[in-house]
Amino acid sequence: MFLDFFTKLKDSKIPVSLNEFLIFLDALKIDYVQFDVDKFYYLARTCLVKDERLIDNFDLVFSKYFESIEKIELDDILKSLEIPKNWVNKLIDKYFTEEEKEKIKSLGGFEKLIETLKKRLKEQKKRHQGGNKWIGTSGTSSFGAYGYNPEGIRIGQDRSIHRKAIKVWDKRSFKDFDDTINLDNRGFQVALKKLRQWARTGINEELDIDGTVKDTAKNGYLNIKTQKERENSIKILLFLDVGGSMDDHIKKIERLFSAAKNVFKNLTYFYFHNCLYEYVWKRNSRRWQERFSTNEIFRTYSKEYKCIFVGDASMSPYEIIMPGGGNEHFNEDPGKVWLERAINHWPSNIWINPVAEQNWNFTHSIGLIKEIFNNRMVPLSAHGIDEGTKILTKTGVN
Amino acid sequence: MEFSGTKDYISTLDLTVAVNASIALEKPLLVKGEPGTGKTELARQIAKSLNLEIIEWSIKSTTKAQQGLYEYDAVSRLRDSQLGDERIKDIGNYIKRGKIWDSFNSKKKSVLLIDEIDKADIEFPNDLLQELDKMEFYVYETGQVIKAKNRPIVIITSNNEKELPEAFLRRCFFHYIQFPDIDTLKKIVKVHFPDIKKNLLESALKKFFQIRDVPGLKKKPSTSEALDWIKLLLVEDLDASDLKLNSENILPKLYGALIKNEQDIQLFDQIAFMSRSDI
Numbered sequence: 001m002f003l004d005f006f007t008k009l010k011d012s013k014i015p016v017s018l019n020e021f022l023i024f025l026d027a028l029k030i031d032y033v034q035f036d037v038d039k040f041y042y043l044a045r046t047c048l049v050k051d052e053r054l055i056d057n058f059d060l061v062f063s064k065y066f067e068s069i070e071k072i073e074l075d076d077i078l079k080s081l082e083i084p085k086n087w088v089n090k091l092i093d094k095y096f097t098e099e100e101k102e103k104i105k106s107l108g109g110f111e112k113l114i115e116t117l118k119k120r121l122k123e124q125k126k127r128h129q130g131g132n133k134w135i136g137t138s139g140t141s142s143f144g145a146y147g148y149n150p151e152g153i154r155i156g157q158d159r160s161i162h163r164k165a166i167k168v169w170d171k172r173s174f175k176d177f178d179d180t181i182n183l184d185n186r187g188f189q190v191a192l193k194k195l196r197q198w199a200r201t202g203i204n205e206e207l208d209i210d211g212t213v214k215d216t217a218k219n220g221y222l223n224i225k226t227q228k229e230r231e232n233s234i235k236i237l238l239f240l241d242v243g244g245s246m247d248d249h250i251k252k253i254e255r256l257f258s259a260a261k262n263v264f265k266n267l268t269y270f271y272f273h274n275c276l277y278e279y280v281w282k283r284n285s286r287r288w289q290e291r292f293s294t295n296e297i298f299r300t301y302s303k304e305y306k307c308i309f310v311g312d313a314s315m316s317p318y319e320i321i322m323p324g325g326g327n328e329h330f331n332e333d334p335g336k337v338w339l340e341r342a343i344n345h346w347p348s349n350i351w352i353n354p355v356a357e358q359n360w361n362f363t364h365s366i367g368l369i370k371e372i373f374n375n376r377m378v379p380l381s382a383h384g385i386d387e388g389t390k391i392l393t394k395t396g397v398n
Numbered sequence: 399m400e401f402s403g404t405k406d407y408i409s410t411l412d413l414t415v416a417v418n419a420s421i422a423l424e425k426p427l428l429v430k431g432e433p434g435t436g437k438t439e440l441a442r443q444i445a446k447s448l449n450l451e452i453i454e455w456s457i458k459s460t461t462k463a464q465q466g467l468y469e470y471d472a473v474s475r476l477r478d479s480q481l482g483d484e485r486i487k488d489i490g491n492y493i494k495r496g497k498i499w500d501s502f503n504s505k506k507k508s509v510l511l512i513d514e515i516d517k518a519d520i521e522f523p524n525d526l527l528q529e530l531d532k533m534e535f536y537v538y539e540t541g542q543v544i545k546a547k548n549r550p551i552v553i554i555t556s557n558n559e560k561e562l563p564e565a566f567l568r569r570c571f572f573h574y575i576q577f578p579d580i581d582t583l584k585k586i587v588k589v590h591f592p593d594i595k596k597n598l599l600e601s602a603l604k605k606f607f608q609i610r611d612v613p614g615l616k617k618k619p620s621t622s623e624a625l626d627w628i629k630l631l632l633v634e635d636l637d638a639s640d641l642k643l644n645s646e647n648i649l650p651k652l653y654g655a656l657i658k659n660e661q662d663i664q665l666f667d668q669i670a671f672m673s674r675s676d677i
Contacts, residue, residue: 015564017568019568020568023423023425026423027419027422027423030418030419030422030423032400032415032418032422033415033418033419038411039411039415042411042412042415042416043415043416043419045412046412046415046416046419046420046427046571046572046573047419047571049572050428050567050568050570050572051567051572052430052574055574186520186560186561186563189520189560189561190520193520207472207473221480222476222479222480224473224476224477226473262520262559262560
């Protein structure tokens with residue numbers, strides 16, 4: 001059942017597992033959700049979509065799939081009208097009130113009603129609306145949709161016009177979620193977590209087994225020793241390139257940044273433009289008012305900081321190698337000198353580049369920076385970050 | 399057993415379906431949504447309406463999955479052993495039960511709320527997969543297997559601070575509480591303040607949605623803020639006419655309950671400045 005639907009969901013990149021689909025089929029058996037299309041839709045949604053950003057996509061698939069089901073051919077109706085009589089009678093007993101049964105009788109019973117319907121369906125071949133005999137919409141005949149005959153049979157009516165105008169899934173109310181909060185940074189976080197440097201900090205609350213054994217053996221009575229808990233004490237200094245060609249990569253950088261903020265307690269960041277020069281800044285909106293001298297940063301942040309540059313390294317080569325090459329101000333020392341100062345000051349360093357690795361060869365300046373960093377340049381992907389953390393763990397003073 | 403909202407809590411149809419499906423199939427329900435849309439309250443209201451006990455486990459950044467199951471206090475056992483305390487003979491005396499154990503052990507079915515699961519370490523949900531799936535776990539110290547007598551209704555909330563692992567998501571039902579539309583919000587306000595005047599309600603909510611629609615807000619006011627604000631309006635005994643705005647004040651009275659971010663207030667100042675300079 002609904003296997004098509006399942007494969008369609010898969011096709012449109014919604015990660016549904018077979019297990020979830022089986023749970024969904026299982027859930028269909030709950031009495032509460034039966035015979036109600038809205039509930040059916042919500043049930044499918046709660047079982048199969050696990051991320052609000054995918055709901056809009058799901059709505060589209062749902063709408064497309066069930067639209068095709070609603071278009072039932074005339075012949076199918078005729079065929080489905082070959083219903084066993086006993087079954088119909090049972091249904092009548094079950095679903096109709098006494099009053100309604102009287103009404104059915106007024107038309108000569110349910111079977112008569114079905115008979116007449118069949119006859120009229122055969123007589124009528126074209127679309128019909130209004131009037132009081134033919135099957136169509138908006139009329140007072142016993143047959144058709146959207147009408148007002150209490151004795152009528154409803155055909156091909158997908159919704160009650162008096163209740164609501166559009167289906168819930170066609171509203172697409174989750175459209176905005178598609179990529180506004182795109183913080184799919186789990187991969188980044190897992191990769192960054194590998195970067196750690198254990199140190200014991202805080203209060204003594206962990207049992208020190210070695211110390212306890214040693215002390216107990218020495219004293220002859222049990223003496224419990226505790227020690228400080230191990231914590232990741234790694235310190236990160238992040239330099240982020242902003243503006244210009246970096247605008248294309250802003251989403252990715254945001255993901256990296258929010259992942260890093262979640263993982264590291266000791267994280268300091270500064271912004272720069274294209275290449276490192278005399279000044280960096282902390283708030284982009286106030287970059288001209290609140291500047292920090294790069295020399296001061298060298299003095300403030302000691303050698304044990306791991307230094308990460310993030311930038312596309314795509315600029316004119318002059319901005320790196322020539323004094324005065326900076327495109328926003330006149331710099332006395334070339335960018336290369338500043339970068340080398342940073343590398344010498346923080347021996348553990350990498351450059352993370354959001355440009356895809358296969359395109360690095362097309363930009364001259366990427367090669368230059370890569371050379372300055374002695375090949376310690378990695379692409380901005382979960383895999384690249386993984387590489388980067390390996391470099392940072394191996395290098396530096398401990 | 400069926401949940402359909404309570405007199406204090408308006409449940410929309412989508413939420414009701416999700417809750418009932420997770421109750422019927424005994425799967426955890428993961429609830430996400432903007433802050434202040436009643437995620438935590440949902441679990442409490444389910445417990446209330448079905449007349450069940452609620453067990454709340456609030457997650458912090460230092461919470462470990464094991465703490466939800468049990469903790470073995472080895473240190474105090476060692477200490478006691480020096481004093482010759484009788485209690486040390488039974489290791490069970492030093493096992494502290496966690497919230498999950500409590501909910502597995504309760505005589506009646508219970509509601510287990512795991513609040514703000516995204517606050518914990520990124521691997522935290524993975525450590526609970528088996529426990530929530532099979533509703534059983536193993537106590538190494540005593541060799542017991544703890545199996546749920548009555549499978550609890552598990553409600554898990556998340557504020558989207560961290561992505562949750564796929565394997566975890568596959569085992570849950572999911573619901574995103576959307577911000578209520580104006581009609582639902584009206585119902586919600588009426589539940590909390592049944593005596594509110596109709597025109598005050600109308601104009602207050604209209605203002606409220608206008609503020610929410612301002613693009614670029616850092617923190618959009620949510621249901622709980624709307625309720626706080628309306629409460630203040632009622633305490634101050636203001637009228638619908640008091641909420642009228644002009645170019646000097648583009649924010650309604652007592653807006654402090656709605657906008658709590660300095661940058662957002664500055665944003666409105668800028669808009670006010672721009673609208674004045676237009677004239």
